Amino acid sequence: MMAGYLQDAESTARSKAVTVPALLAMRQAGEKIAMLTCYDSSFAALMDRCGVDVLLVGDSLGNVCQGHSSTLPVTLADIAYHTACVARGNQTALLIADMPFGTYATPQAAFDNAVRLMQAGAQMVKIEGGEWLSETVRFLTDRAIPVCAHLGLTPQSVHQLGGFKVQGKTTEAADRLKSDALSLQVAGASMLVLEAIPSALGKEVTDKLTIPTIGIGAGPDCAGQVLVMHDMLGVFPGRKARFVKNFMEGETSIDAAVRAYIRAVKDKSFPGPEHCF
Numbered sequence: 001m002m003a004g005y006l007q008d009a010e011s012t013a014r015s016k017a018v019t020v021p022a023l024l025a026m027r028q029a030g031e032k033i034a035m036l037t038c039y040d041s042s043f044a045a046l047m048d049r050c051g052v053d054v055l056l057v058g059d060s061l062g063n064v065c066q067g068h069s070s071t072l073p074v075t076l077a078d079i080a081y082h083t084a085c086v087a088r089g090n091q092t093a094l095l096i097a098d099m100p101f102g103t104y105a106t107p108q109a110a111f112d113n114a115v116r117l118m119q120a121g122a123q124m125v126k127i128e129g130g131e132w133l134s135e136t137v138r139f140l141t142d143r144a145i146p147v148c149a150h151l152g153l154t155p156q157s158v159h160q161l162g163g164f165k166v167q168g169k170t171t172e173a174a175d176r177l178k179s180d181a182l183s184l185q186v187a188g189a190s191m192l193v194l195e196a197i198p199s200a201l202g203k204e205v206t207d208k209l210t211i212p213t214i215g216i217g218a219g220p221d222c223a224g225q226v227l228v229m230h231d232m233l234g235v236f237p238g239r240k241a242r243f244v245k246n247f248m249e250g251e252t253s254i255d256a257a258v259r260a261y262i263r264a265v266k267d268k269s270f271p272g273p274e275h276c277f
């Protein structure tokens with residue numbers, strides 16, 4: 001619920017909450033889905049008021065809030081805390097929480113941990129990985145927990161990937177990613193994040209699936225786009241990935257920058273070729 005003192009804020013708010021079926025309908029209607037990461041109540045209220053469709057409590061909070069160089073140190077308690085904060089500021093955006101590294105190794109562990117995030121206010125959980133997660137996706141969705149899958153550059157696997165590198169570049173890797181995506185959809189995933197893959201592969205995966213695909217460095221043909229809030233506001237001091245655009249440039253408020261991001265996603269002017277692989 002929204003705190004009383006926030007209710008007077010200028011609002012162009014949606015009258016209806018964004019739901020899982022509504023996101024599917026947006027994909028079918030060809031309306032691009034605008035998603036941003038969010039970590040606290042004030043930014044949640046701002047983003048929701050601006051019309052962001054989906055808020056993600058990303059484990060990128062390990063980098064942008066905690067100052068770590070990877071997402072591996074982030075705990076379930078960290079994500080549960082930030083999810084509860086975001087839930088209090090949000091009214092109508094769909095709220096997704098990342099499951100941290102090591103918290104979904106088995107279907108039962110994934111369920112127990114996802115329950116904590118749903119009780120903190122998440123409406124969907126996100127997990128990184130391919131076909132090996134199919135059983136987990138089925139286990140969660142059978143128990144009323146919507147799942148977003150995440151393929152391509154999966155930052156929790158940084159030590160296996162050997163760095164934050166573009167994925168799916170060889171024919172074998174691209175074929176593997178496409179079959180992983182289909183397995184996850186068949187297992188019941190409601191959405192799929194695609195990170196740092198060639199644009200052509202982003203389009204192929206999107207065309208192959210019926211669920212919405214959300215790209216971050218996956219080209220302009222995904223059903224939606226996501227960026228880390230600190231990247232799109234130009235406040236993250238670390239290395240800037242190719243897919244990042246600073247939407248504060250040319251704007252004079254955070255509100256205007258968030259609106260510019262949503263507009264650019266909806267009118268398909270973001271991502272441009274300079275943000276793609």
Ligand SMILES: Nc1nc(=O)c2c([nH]1)NC[C@@H]1CN(c3ccc(C(=O)N[C@@H](CCC(=O)O)C(=O)O)cc3)CN21
Nearest residue numbers: 060063064071155164165166228231236240241242243
């Ligand atoms: N602030 C922030 N933004 C993010 O997007 C993000 C995080 N943190 N933390 C977790 C992961 C890490 N991510 C990253 C980090 C670096 C690159 C990067 O520098 N990629 C190179 C690709 C190099 C290649 O060509 O293979 C690039 O040029 O974009 C990509 C994703 C995405 N996630």
Ligand SMILES: CC(C)C(=O)C(=O)O
Nearest residue numbers: 037058059060193226
């Ligand atoms: C960048 C998005 C997709 C993410 O997983 C995160 O912010 O943790």
Ligand SMILES: [Mg+2]
Nearest residue numbers: 058059060098
């Ligand atoms: Mg993440």
